[in-house]
Amino acid sequence: MRRLLALVASLVLLGGVGFTASAGPAAPAPTRGGVMIIGHGTDAVILDSATATDAPTFTILEHLAETLFELTAEGKVRPRLALSQTVSPDGKTWTFRLRTGVRFHDGTPFDAEAAKFNLERVLDPATRSPWRFLISRIQSVSVVDASTIRLVTDAPFAPLLAHLTHGGMGMQSPTAIRRLGADYARQPVGTGVFKFKEWVRGDRVSVTRNDDYWGDKAFLDEVQFRVIPDDGARLAALEAGSIHVAVRVPPREIERLKNASGLGVEVSTSLRTIFVAFNVTRPPFTDRRLRQALNYAVNKRAIVASALAGTARVSDAPIAPNVEGYSPVPGYDWDLERAAALLREAGYSRERPLRAVFHHPSGRYIRDAEIAASIQGLARRVGIELELRTLEFGAYIALTNRPQAQNDIQMYMLGWGTVTGDADYGLYALFHSSQWPPVGFNRGFYKNDRVDALLDRGRVTIDQGERDKIYAQAMKIITDDAAWIFLHSESQVTGVRSAAQGVIIHPAERVMFTRAWLRR
Amino acid sequence: MWAYIAKRLLLAIPVVLGVAFVVFAMVRVIPGDPAQIMAGEAATEEFVEAIRKDMGLDRPLLTQFASFVGNALRGDFGRSVRSKAPVTIELRARIPNTISLTIAGLVVAVAVGVSAGVISAIRPYSLIDAAVMLVALAGLSMPVFWSGLMLILVFAVWLGWLPAVGTDTPVHLILPAVTLGMATAAIIARMTRSSMLEVLRSDYIRTARAKGLAEQSVINRHAFRNALIPVITVVGLQMGTLLSGAVLTESVFAWPGIGRLLVEGILTRDYPLVQASVLVVALAFVLVNLFVDLLYAVVDPRIHYE
Numbered sequence: 001m002r003r004l005l006a007l008v009a010s011l012v013l014l015g016g017v018g019f020t021a022s023a024g025p026a027a028p029a030p031t032r033g034g035v036m037i038i039g040h041g042t043d044a045v046i047l048d049s050a051t052a053t054d055a056p057t058f059t060i061l062e063h064l065a066e067t068l069f070e071l072t073a074e075g076k077v078r079p080r081l082a083l084s085q086t087v088s089p090d091g092k093t094w095t096f097r098l099r100t101g102v103r104f105h106d107g108t109p110f111d112a113e114a115a116k117f118n119l120e121r122v123l124d125p126a127t128r129s130p131w132r133f134l135i136s137r138i139q140s141v142s143v144v145d146a147s148t149i150r151l152v153t154d155a156p157f158a159p160l161l162a163h164l165t166h167g168g169m170g171m172q173s174p175t176a177i178r179r180l181g182a183d184y185a186r187q188p189v190g191t192g193v194f195k196f197k198e199w200v201r202g203d204r205v206s207v208t209r210n211d212d213y214w215g216d217k218a219f220l221d222e223v224q225f226r227v228i229p230d231d232g233a234r235l236a237a238l239e240a241g242s243i244h245v246a247v248r249v250p251p252r253e254i255e256r257l258k259n260a261s262g263l264g265v266e267v268s269t270s271l272r273t274i275f276v277a278f279n280v281t282r283p284p285f286t287d288r289r290l291r292q293a294l295n296y297a298v299n300k301r302a303i304v305a306s307a308l309a310g311t312a313r314v315s316d317a318p319i320a321p322n323v324e325g326y327s328p329v330p331g332y333d334w335d336l337e338r339a340a341a342l343l344r345e346a347g348y349s350r351e352r353p354l355r356a357v358f359h360h361p362s363g364r365y366i367r368d369a370e371i372a373a374s375i376q377g378l379a380r381r382v383g384i385e386l387e388l389r390t391l392e393f394g395a396y397i398a399l400t401n402r403p404q405a406q407n408d409i410q411m412y413m414l415g416w417g418t419v420t421g422d423a424d425y426g427l428y429a430l431f432h433s434s435q436w437p438p439v440g441f442n443r444g445f446y447k448n449d450r451v452d453a454l455l456d457r458g459r460v461t462i463d464q465g466e467r468d469k470i471y472a473q474a475m476k477i478i479t480d481d482a483a484w485i486f487l488h489s490e491s492q493v494t495g496v497r498s499a500a501q502g503v504i505i506h507p508a509e510r511v512m513f514t515r516a517w518l519r520r
Numbered sequence: 521m522w523a524y525i526a527k528r529l530l531l532a533i534p535v536v537l538g539v540a541f542v543v544f545a546m547v548r549v550i551p552g553d554p555a556q557i558m559a560g561e562a563a564t565e566e567f568v569e570a571i572r573k574d575m576g577l578d579r580p581l582l583t584q585f586a587s588f589v590g591n592a593l594r595g596d597f598g599r600s601v602r603s604k605a606p607v608t609i610e611l612r613a614r615i616p617n618t619i620s621l622t623i624a625g626l627v628v629a630v631a632v633g634v635s636a637g638v639i640s641a642i643r644p645y646s647l648i649d650a651a652v653m654l655v656a657l658a659g660l661s662m663p664v665f666w667s668g669l670m671l672i673l674v675f676a677v678w679l680g681w682l683p684a685v686g687t688d689t690p691v692h693l694i695l696p697a698v699t700l701g702m703a704t705a706a707i708i709a710r711m712t713r714s715s716m717l718e719v720l721r722s723d724y725i726r727t728a729r730a731k732g733l734a735e736q737s738v739i740n741r742h743a744f745r746n747a748l749i750p751v752i753t754v755v756g757l758q759m760g761t762l763l764s765g766a767v768l769t770e771s772v773f774a775w776p777g778i779g780r781l782l783v784e785g786i787l788t789r790d791y792p793l794v795q796a797s798v799l800v801v802a803l804a805f806v807l808v809n810l811f812v813d814l815l816y817a818v819v820d821p822r823i824h825y826e
Contacts, residue, residue: 039685043776046604051604125570182599201609201610202777226774229780230665236684237684394552438568
């Protein structure tokens with residue numbers, strides 16, 4: 001049975017990769033027109049790039065507002081509203097040449113002033129942008145001429161371009177923002193392939209084709225982002241033909257959907273890594289052997305094959321493969337004997353079992369509760385007794401985010417999406433000792449001076465080859481230290497009707513319709 | 521009568537005020553820091569503090585409550601912490617949807633429930649009676665999120681007769697209304713049945729039959745109206761079930777109503793949104809109760825209000 005599952009899983013993955021990677025030899029020509037409808041699980045929250053936080057909202061915003069640089073689906077940084085960039089020899093001054101002849105949807109020209117306005121808006125503490133920290137190293141933004149801006153950072157900051165691809169840096173119309181103030185967030189204005197049409201709260205957001213777009217115009221007349229919170233109802237709507245695309249298809253439905261006529265399933269990678277972090281400052285997980293023992297005890301392949309129906313990639317690094325700076329790190333294969341040996345060395349046995357409390361969320365990540373239960377079962381086989389505790393996600397974040405003195409969590413599950421596509425965001429925030437809560441997200445309170453030094457160097461080294469080596473070293477130490485149980489990186493499972501062509505499923509969890517068209 | 525209505529409306533004020541205070545307190549007692557949740561997973565402490573200040577959560581509780589009530593009286597319910605949009609805009613978009621769904625659910629429940637109950641009562645202890653009561657029990661026992669999905673599967677996916685989700689046309693209301701009304705229909709059916717049976721046993725019915733009136737006339741003109749009174753009570757009580765069942769129905773059918781808004785608001789600790797939504801629901805309850813009481817007076821001429 002397991003072999004059959006593995007075969008099916010590889011076929012699905014291959015099929016998914018093939019589908020996304022190429023159009024095929026006999027691809028029909030795109031037709032113009034039509035309305036494509038996608039079902040999301042949640043409504044847009046706030047339609048302002050600078051203050052939005054969740055993936056569905058950003059999916060909508062990135063059809064409307066563009067960033068200076070884009071992160072392609074292959075994980076490369078490419079100029080978009082910027083044309084080119086140069087950096088000074090000391091690494092602190094960046095000069096961007098901007099695209100000319102571009103206008104916002106309300107007619108305002110996109111120029112250096114507009115770019116400066118948007119960047120400064122994110123940097124302004126009064127805006128309360130949660131993404132300010134991504135570009136907080138920028139000391140000044142200045143206009144050189146109508147199509148050139150200059151950024152000065154306080155120290156060389158290698159991830160800068162990657163961070164400028166983040167949706168929070170979307171360029172929006174200064175005229176609209178100034179005119180509408182707090183009400184701007186209900187009617188965004190950008191330079192994108194689509195224009196905002198309407199937002200029926202709780203129901204849908206509609207966008208229409210921007211016929212004055214500076215690049216390749218969209219094929220579709222309109223895209224509707226509909227809200228269908230229930231997984232089953234969303235699938236039913238897909239099967240009934242009310243929507244063309246459904247996100248977050250439960251893995252167990254893949255087989256059934258693939259066999260349904262007129263439907264297909266795309267399994268694509270994401271940048272989100274799922275892990276279990278240890279609080280390394282409190283017993284018992286101050287002892288590295290115990291952390292390693294759990295890593296050996298957990299059969300990550302089996303979890304992916306069963307709980308996730310093969311639609312995930314077992315982690316071979318703390319970050320996903322399509323993140324710049326990734327390299328595979330020798331990890332912990334499933335090895336019950338080594339797990340047992342390490343436990344004995346640390347003084348534990350079946351008579352005196354290791355006990356710990358394992359916190360996990362429910363319904364936040366794909367099959368999170370089932371994965372936690374699997375880990376509990378696997379740990380029990382080597383005599384480790386884990387007590388599972390779950391909380392509603394708001395309370396969960398509050399609990400895991402307490403400062404070290406009050407934080408009595410021993411191990412907890414979390415996911416982290418490296419949405420900038422750059423290793424700094426995936427490693428610095430989680431492993432650097434300056435990022436202990438409440439300042440940052442290193443909620444395992446990991447601290448290793450060598451890792452700190454490497455991560456600091458990775459930030460200021462501009463040469464990517466050098467950075468890759470630095471991060472490889474850092475990741476090796478982190479893995480040896482077993483700061484986490486390294487589980488897997490999630491895949492996005494998306495249901496697509498065969499009439500919906502050209503849909504791009506971006507690893508940053510964005511479904512993009514910029515090149516999509518309806519086959520009649 | 522008008523004096524009575526005025527008195528009831530005046531009494532509504534302390535009720536609503538009490539609800540406002542309770543929800544105000546409860547939502548602040550739930551674990552989970554709204555500023556933290558608002559700020560998101562990836563937020564620094566100073567950012568969270570700034571958000572907390574924005575939300576006014578650093579002020580003493582009584583000050584917060586006073587300003588909430590003061591603003592509410594002027595129609596200002598603040599801005600949703602999450603979307604920054606005025607809460608009134610969020611509510612205005614959702615209230616009509618919940619009203620239409622609840623009324624439709626009520627219509628289904630009353631039409632199906634009363635008819636079923638009367639049919640059962642006319643042929644008590646027969647096969648029809650047993651069948652109707654069995655179906656009623658099934659409707660009552662099925663959880664909304666299951667029965668809703670089953671209806672979608674059968675009527676939208678397999679048969680393609682009705683749309684699966686959404687609010688676009690009146691036709692979209694059918695499946696959600698049936699789902700929502702089913703449990704209440706079952707309760708109304710049982711209540712109608714027992715009430716009718718009791719009325720049909722009474723003396724004045726025997727007199728009507730003895731006078732030679734046609735059975736149809738006996739049932740319609742004499743029995744039915746008298747049997748209705750307890751049924752109206754049940755309907756009034758069930759409004760609560762309908763409004764809260766609407767939350768699950770709204771989730772299954774992607775119906776953008778207040779129920780879902782409230783749940784999402786609670787999960788994100790969106791205080792202004794939760795407070796305003798609960799107030800609206802409480803007000804709805806008070807008004808519905810008043811309406812039900814007035815309905816008694818219409819149906820039963822023996823009832824007078826001073």
